[in-house]
Amino acid sequence: MIKTTTRSSRSTGRATLADVARLAGVSQMTASRALRSNSRVDAEMAQRVADASEKLGYVPDPAARALASQRSSHIAVMIPSLTNTLFVDLLEAVQSVLRAAGFQTLVGVTHYDPLEEEQLVREQLLHRPAGLLLTGLQQTARTQALVAASGVPVVYMMENSDAADVVSVGFSQFDAAGQMTRHLLDCGHQRIAFAAAQLDPRTLQRLQGWRKTMQDAGLHDANLEWLDPAPSSIGVGGQLLAQILASPHAVQAVFFCNDDLAQGALLAAQRSGLRVPGQLAICGFNDLPASAYMVPSLTTVKTPRVEVGQRAAQLLLQRVLQEPLVEHRVDLGFSLILRESTQPG
Amino acid sequence: MIKTTTRSSRSTGRATLADVARLAGVSQMTASRALRSNSRVDAEMAQRVADASEKLGYVPDPAARALASQRSSHIAVMIPSLTNTLFVDLLEAVQSVLRAAGFQTLVGVTHYDPLEEEQLVREQLLHRPAGLLLTGLQQTARTQALVAASGVPVVYMMENSDAADVVSVGFSQFDAAGQMTRHLLDCGHQRIAFAAAQLDPRTLQRLQGWRKTMQDAGLHDANLEWLDPAPSSIGVGGQLLAQILASPHAVQAVFFCNDDLAQGALLAAQRSGLRVPGQLAICGFNDLPASAYMVPSLTTVKTPRVEVGQRAAQLLLQRVLQEPLVEHRVDLGFSLILRESTQPG
DNA sequence: CTGAAAGCGCTTACAG
DNA sequence: CTGAAAGCGCTTACAG
Numbered sequence: 001m002i003k004t005t006t007r008s009s010r011s012t013g014r015a016t017l018a019d020v021a022r023l024a025g026v027s028q029m030t031a032s033r034a035l036r037s038n039s040r041v042d043a044e045m046a047q048r049v050a051d052a053s054e055k056l057g058y059v060p061d062p063a064a065r066a067l068a069s070q071r072s073s074h075i076a077v078m079i080p081s082l083t084n085t086l087f088v089d090l091l092e093a094v095q096s097v098l099r100a101a102g103f104q105t106l107v108g109v110t111h112y113d114p115l116e117e118e119q120l121v122r123e124q125l126l127h128r129p130a131g132l133l134l135t136g137l138q139q140t141a142r143t144q145a146l147v148a149a150s151g152v153p154v155v156y157m158m159e160n161s162d163a164a165d166v167v168s169v170g171f172s173q174f175d176a177a178g179q180m181t182r183h184l185l186d187c188g189h190q191r192i193a194f195a196a197a198q199l200d201p202r203t204l205q206r207l208q209g210w211r212k213t214m215q216d217a218g219l220h221d222a223n224l225e226w227l228d229p230a231p232s233s234i235g236v237g238g239q240l241l242a243q244i245l246a247s248p249h250a251v252q253a254v255f256f257c258n259d260d261l262a263q264g265a266l267l268a269a270q271r272s273g274l275r276v277p278g279q280l281a282i283c284g285f286n287d288l289p290a291s292a293y294m295v296p297s298l299t300t301v302k303t304p305r306v307e308v309g310q311r312a313a314q315l316l317l318q319r320v321l322q323e324p325l326v327e328h329r330v331d332l333g334f335s336l337i338l339r340e341s342t343q344p345g
Numbered sequence: 346m347i348k349t350t351t352r353s354s355r356s357t358g359r360a361t362l363a364d365v366a367r368l369a370g371v372s373q374m375t376a377s378r379a380l381r382s383n384s385r386v387d388a389e390m391a392q393r394v395a396d397a398s399e400k401l402g403y404v405p406d407p408a409a410r411a412l413a414s415q416r417s418s419h420i421a422v423m424i425p426s427l428t429n430t431l432f433v434d435l436l437e438a439v440q441s442v443l444r445a446a447g448f449q450t451l452v453g454v455t456h457y458d459p460l461e462e463e464q465l466v467r468e469q470l471l472h473r474p475a476g477l478l479l480t481g482l483q484q485t486a487r488t489q490a491l492v493a494a495s496g497v498p499v500v501y502m503m504e505n506s507d508a509a510d511v512v513s514v515g516f517s518q519f520d521a522a523g524q525m526t527r528h529l530l531d532c533g534h535q536r537i538a539f540a541a542a543q544l545d546p547r548t549l550q551r552l553q554g555w556r557k558t559m560q561d562a563g564l565h566d567a568n569l570e571w572l573d574p575a576p577s578s579i580g581v582g583g584q585l586l587a588q589i590l591a592s593p594h595a596v597q598a599v600f601f602c603n604d605d606l607a608q609g610a611l612l613a614a615q616r617s618g619l620r621v622p623g624q625l626a627i628c629g630f631n632d633l634p635a636s637a638y639m640v641p642s643l644t645t646v647k648t649p650r651v652e653v654g655q656r657a658a659q660l661l662l663q664r665v666l667q668e669p670l671v672e673h674r675v676d677l678g679f680s681l682i683l684r685e686s687t688q689p690g
Numbered sequence: 691c692t693g694a695a696a697g698c699g700c701t702t703a704c705a706g
Numbered sequence: 707c708t709g710a711a712a713g714c715g716c717t718t719a720c721a722g
Contacts, residue, residue, distance in 0.1 A: 010713060
């Protein structure tokens with residue numbers, strides 16, 4: 001085979017768009033357009049370009065594309081934590097959708113800190129991502145300004161916004177907590193505590209859902225609220241249970257804002273000889289992997305994080321590719337998983 | 346303030362290197378060199394460049410830099426799974442070191458599949474990463490060839506290689522399993538089963554460590570090996586325990602290759618009324634967060650994954666920045682964590 | 691619909 | 707040590 005081009009010393013040796021165009025017998029611009037297939041190109045020319053590209057094993061250079069278009073093939077995703085399985089599931093779902101569409105995922109872990117999120121978003125925007133996925137709706141004003149100024153399309157995950165210009169995929173944390181509380185009331189419990197850690201916005205929405213339901217039932221009591229700003233963990237769950245049991249306020253059931261807390265409480269109960277659900281009913285939130293295997297198995301709320309990740313990534317791709325958006329606000333719901341830990345005697 | 350430059354319609358409005366050079370009164374090349382500080386530049390000129398850069402809020406464009414230098418500021422990291430907390434810890438450690446040094450982390454989840462790893466590495470190499478972090482030493486021949494051909498520096502994590510040209514940070518899975526087995530023998534157990542899932546290379550090294558110690562003690566028996574290729578999980582741990590108990594071969598202790606399996610076994614034992622450690626001793630591997638809180642608390646091997654991530658990232662940065670490497674093979678050791686689940690009566 | 695030109699913002703390679 | 711030129715591989719913006 002005869003080398004038709006002389007390459008400079010800086011060339012990488014990979015096939016370039018110019019190579020493809022030459023082989024197809026069209027201009028570089030036509031080749032570029034044909035490969036991106038976003039504007040009309042003569043069908044026969046497009047086919048020649050496709051064949052040439054295939055034959056040369058052409059792969060577009062992401063850096064060149066980013067430099068020329070001022071937009072990279074990266075999509076930045078901000079999540080609060082990787083320690084909570086919830087977000088790992090979310091992330092894996094996002095990544096598989098984006099990867100299939102040819103986009104790279106850049107993950108920023110905010111540690112539930114809006115200022116750290118701001119810094120991460122600032123850094124990511126320098127790389128001109130094609131899109132941005134944010135967890136929750138509570139960004140700092142500066143983050144919002146940075147994002148708006150950048151013009152980068154955004155989709156919000158895990159909560160729904162009612163604003164017309166905000167695209168969000170989530171479910172109602174408030175309703176989910178309300179329904180679980182309603183279930184505990186229906187089981188005959190009246191003194192139902194709410195125990196939470198981390199106290200991030202979604203946790204506080206769950207608190208509100210519990211509170212509203214308790215108030216409506218005429219059973220709300222501030223002494224039933226146990227809030228610890230420490231990161232949520234099995235250990236903290238045990239501590240919260242110990243505090244609740246040590247207090248003078250009788251409790252028949254405890255609704256933990258996350259399954260890891262509830263699991264810790266179940267283990268602490270076992271260690272101290274407290275019978276669950278016999279002496280105390282316990283439930284959690286999120287349906288993490290261990291919950292079905294606990295003894296007793298844990299009643300919880302199953303949240304659609306995989307679906308949230310998938311839909312959010314799909315909607316973001318539509319925005320990135322400038323396709324018309326069918327829906328701005330996707331509510332994916334939730335379901336109660338009733339297991340042994342709240343079983344009425 | 347007077348705008349000294351006319352910008353084309355394609356400009357982004359951000360300060361460029363040319364702006365910095367102009368303000369500092371030097372050539373663009375000198376500014377470039379001064380900012381990268383990799384070659385000697387006159388001190389006074391360098392200062393002028395630094396001042397100008399600061400004043401303009403200059404941030405280099407990663408795409409332009411990547412295009413010109415054929416090397417991006419991304420570092421690709423391949424890990425088997427995000428479901429195992431082990432790798433989440435590893436990843437967070439890696440990311441915090443790389444981010445502090447101005448590099449972006451691109452994560453590829455291989456799902457323990459060398460072919461998926463190969464595909465991910467292939468994709469990542471198209472983006473010309475500055476460096477590559479790989480988990481384990483068992484890449485396909487093609488992956489090795491791709492990496493070698495790319496010239497991208499690599500550091501291997503979680504296992505140590507004896508090859509002189511391989512940079513690795515890890516510990517001996519073999520020794521760790523051997524020591525734990527030794528401990529169980531010292532507790533007086535003779536029929537010690539080894540139960541594993543996933544069966545990835547590191548799990549098999551643990552199997553070898555257990556086997557060697559059992560053989561040396563004259564106690565090895567193939568009926569004591571319980572291997573399930575399914576992904577490791579709490580559920581599978583319970584199943585493995587059930588199989589072991591249902592078999593006709595007596596067992597005094599079970600060494601699970603990962604803590605999630607051991608946790609599942611503890612829960613299954615509790616459900617079936619089997620006393621641990623009274624009737625059966627159980628231990629795990631990795632010291633995952635829940636293990637200290639299980640009832641009984643779980644004896645396990647604490648593995649240095651955070652340190653592995655940090656050191657691996659540091660070594661990779663040294664290679665990327667062409668600094669001399671002090672060490673090629675970093676063995677970070679491990680420690681046994683003795684808890685209730687193996688306590689001799 | 692198609693294309694020649696210019697440009698994106700850097701760094702390499704070469705002279706001085 | 708410093709700099710003018712060329713180039714990295716694409717896409718934008720403008721004509722036709």
